[in-house]
Amino acid sequence: MPMTRSARTLRLWLALACLFLAASGFAWKPPSPPEPATCGSLEACVTEMRAFVAAKDPREVKHWDAAKVLVARVLTFDGAQARLVALLADPDRRMADLASTGLVEGPAVDPRFLPQLVAGLDRNLYNLPIALGTIHTDEAARHLVRYYMASNAHSGGSAAVGVGRAGERAVPFIVEATRNARCCDHADADRLVGLVDEMGETAAGAAPGLVVIAQDPSSSDVLAADAIEVLAGLARHANAMAPQLVALREQRPAIADAIDFALVEIGAPSGEIFSRRLRDNPDQREWLLREIARAGAVARAVGPDLVPLLADADPEIRLLAATAIGSIGYTQGADALVPLLDDPRDVKLNWAAADALGRLRATQAIPPLERIAATHWYPDIRALAQRAIAAIRTGAPMDSDTGWAGGYDALGFDDRCGDSDVRVAEPGRRDKLRSGRDDAALKKLGYVATIVGYGAAEGTEPVDGVIHVTEQNMVRNEEHVAEVPRVALRVDGGWLVGGDRGEWGGELLFISDDGVKQAIYDDNIQGLGRIGDRIVAAGGIAHMTLNDGTLLDVRRGSDGRWQAIAWRGLPGAPWDLLRVDADTSLVRTQSGDVLVDADGTMRLAPCLKKKVAQ
Incomplete structure (x- = not known):
């Protein structure tokens, strides 16, 4: 669903829905809890189990609660565990599934039942591995890893x-499974990575054995890389293996990439690794910068390579580089961050610079931070500058959360105004078409869009009830x-048109009067207009934790083709761009309504009325 309405509008729709339901006399009620089972004996409960599975599939989520209520009653009788174990061989698969649920809900399974569970x-049977995990023997653990x-x-x-319930008993068999991994697509290793990651510290004992596999001269490069990949899944629980990995990198250069990845994942010093990756993989810079920020202080040696990225042409690279410098504690980068505090190109870059300077305890940044705290046009930046100053002076930690994408994605997400006190003067239909006002005319400008997605190949069988990609x-x-x-904007020779499908993407196109189409920009477009002599497109997305918005400078190049270049970063995802006068437009965003002048100056629109908290 396109995420183009503001949070305020969504709340309005919810309120209207509630009013409708109240007016219609409808009242939503939570689902009633399952009726308690009343069977009076173990065999009577078994009979009730058969009646249950005849009508309901215990694997379906909607029947789980009722199934648990029934087996809870079964477990109140003497001999229940033995009876449930016997039912694992029942000809009716659903009956056996329900019995496995009963074994999970009950006490640890007696080891004498191991052969039946195996x-x-x-x-x-859906829940049987979980029940088997309650048998705390090496043999049970071996069968679990095998399964x-x-x-x-x-x-x-x-x-x-x-396997997780088997705990440390499973570790030798995980190492064995790694050694026996099928060649050569890394599928087994990928699944073992997920397993040890889920087990966490419990699986840490696998680390030495995995390194031994990689060190073994008889191990192929593929197998050695698999072992290192599984080791990486242990993350910081395998940190002690760093010296062996560094030595192994010299011995087996063919798996150097896998070793570098593992060194990063286990929290070893990784600055040189990241420097090399940034140099060798320019197309992966965004991902690498996020990984550098996640690595923290152990990646500090990459700092000199981050400073030049603060001047990169790509606004996302500038933003991520500033965040990374603060996250790794590269204090020598502070002076390069100061000019970004009031860089007019991107309010989120202002946020990232202030946050990084606070984290770096950059005392030389206090005067410019004080200026920003007093004068910046966006309230969240003023507040963050104050927190950064306090952190520098007191040594207290910054309370802003950079997270995976940076705390800047939460800028002003609660909207700034109920309504803005701004009078707009939108162009007429000959110059601009808007959804809701000009639907018939927009339909004539329709086109075929391509939605690209990735998923499991047709015919992929589910495992544990889930089709895994x-x-x-x-x-x-x-x-x-x-x-x-x-939205569409009239230009010489045709129309600029913007499409918005929310998380499914969008685009900016030029459609000439003779029907020829040119793709200009590949992302959601929510608004088009003119600010001074500049044609501007407002694009971005608000979906889940995303709250991104950009103003694009749209113009014809010297070759006559249209192009769109990032001009100004917005505090949040836009949902409209409206003309105020020839030199000013109002951009409505998820993070407040912003007035933008022809020279790129931005300021919050005045509020007609403060929004009432719900």
Whole structure:
């Protein structure tokens, strides 16, 4: 669903829905809890179980609560565990599934039932691996890891939960499974990575054995890389292996990339690794900068390579570089951050610079931070500058959360005004078409858009009830849809049109009067207009934790083709761009309404009325 309405508008729709329901006499009620089971004996409960599975599939989520209520009653009787174990071999697969649920809900399974549970694994009973994980023997752990591998299970499923319950007993068998991993697509290693990551510190004992596999001269490069990949899944729990990995890198240069990745994941000093990656993989800079920020202080040696990126042409690279400098504590980068505090190109860059300077305890930045705290046009930046000053002076930690994408994605997300006190003067239909006002005319400018997605190949079998998308089964899918633009702006020789499909993407096109189309920009476009002599497009997305917005300078190049270049970063995702006068436009965003002048100056629009908190 396109995420173009403001949070205020969404709340309005919810309020209207509630009013409708109240007026219609409808009152939503939570689902009633399952009726308690009343069977009076163990065999009577077994009979009730048969009646249950005749009507309901215990694997379906909607029946889980009722199934648990029933087996809880079964477990109140003497001999219940033995009876449930016997039912694992019942000809009715659903009955056996329900019995496995009962074993999970009950006490730890008696080890004498190990053969029956192992036999039940061949039936792929949904909860049985979890029950088997309560048998705390090496033999049970061996069977659990074997089943996890043989069933192509993934982390998060019942097989992984069962191995997790086996705990440290499973570790030798995880190492063995790594050594026996199938060549050569890394699928087994990928699934073992997910398993040890889910187990956390419990699986840390696998680290030495995994390194031994990689060191073994008889191990192929593929197997050695697999072992290192699984080791990386242990993250900081394998940190002690760093010296061996550094030595191994010299011995096995063919797996140097895998070793570098593992060194980063286990928290070893990684600045040189990141410097090399930034140099060798320019197309991966965004991902690498996020990884550098995540690595923190152990990546500090990459700092000199980050400072030049603060002047990069790509606004996202500038933003991520500033965040990374603060996250790794590269104090020598502070002077380069100061000019970014009031860089007019991007308010989020202002935020990232202030946050980084606070984290760096950059005393030389206090005067410019004081100026920003007093004069910046956006309230969140003023407040952050004050917090940065306090952190520098007191040594207290910054309370801003950079997270995966940076705390700047939460700028002003609660909207600044209920309504802005701004009078707009939108062009007429000959010059601009808007969704809701000019739908018929926009429909005539419709085009075919391509939605690209990735998923599991057709025919992929579910494991643990889930179809897992992996590197091995992933395929590219294209869907061609008829798109009616959201907005259109008249230009010489045709129309600029903007499409917005929310998380499914959008585009900016030029459609000439004779029907020829030129793709200009590949992302959602919510608004088009003129500010001074500049044609501007407002684009971005608000979806889940994303709150991105950009103003694009749209113009014809010397070759006559249209192009769109980032001009100004917005505090949040836009949902409209409206003309105020020839030199000013109002951009409505998820993070407040912003007035933008022809020279690029931005300021918050005055509020007609403060929004009332809900």
